[in-house]
Amino acid sequence: MAQGKRIPEDIWDKLLKLLEENLGTITLACQAAGISRRSYYHKLLNDPDFADKTQLLFERIQVPLAEEMLRADVLERKAWAIRYTLDRASRKWHHRTSEEYVREFEERLLYVEEKLGRKIERIDCTLPVPNEEKQDQKKSQESAEEVLSDEPAF
Secondary structure, three states, X not given: OOOOOOOOHHHHHHHHHXXXXXXXXXXXXXXXXXXXXXXXXXXXXXXXXXXXXXXXXXXXXHHHHHHHHHHHHHHOOOHXXXXXXXXXXXXXXXXXXXXXXXXXXXXXXXXXXXXXXXXXXXXXXXXXXXXXXXXXXXXXXXXXXXXHHXXXXX
């Protein structure tokens, strides 16, 4: 569009439809509508009604898309995705270790498999144990073995 000309409202309505079709990709929508990105951002900053419509559009399109991508990462057992999801799901998950997140996820996965009546493919997501924890675990195991060996046989 030529500089200084007012862009008709029907072009802005068309742009909103194009944004929806292009999953919120501003560059593609602006190109298809025949306006510059600069004009889009000017309108966004100076027209509260347009800004509200755009915000609602992004919430309707991109939030479900992001949630679906997060869900896929959780199903692939990516520890960061599990931790992120659980941190926001409930206060009881704050300050838990990665192992606790994975253990609880396994329990939930078993529940889902039971409801579905089929197994879900597993991906190994074991987390490395720091050296100090390995040593503590070894000492605990040795102590337990000593106690068991001292008990009289019945």
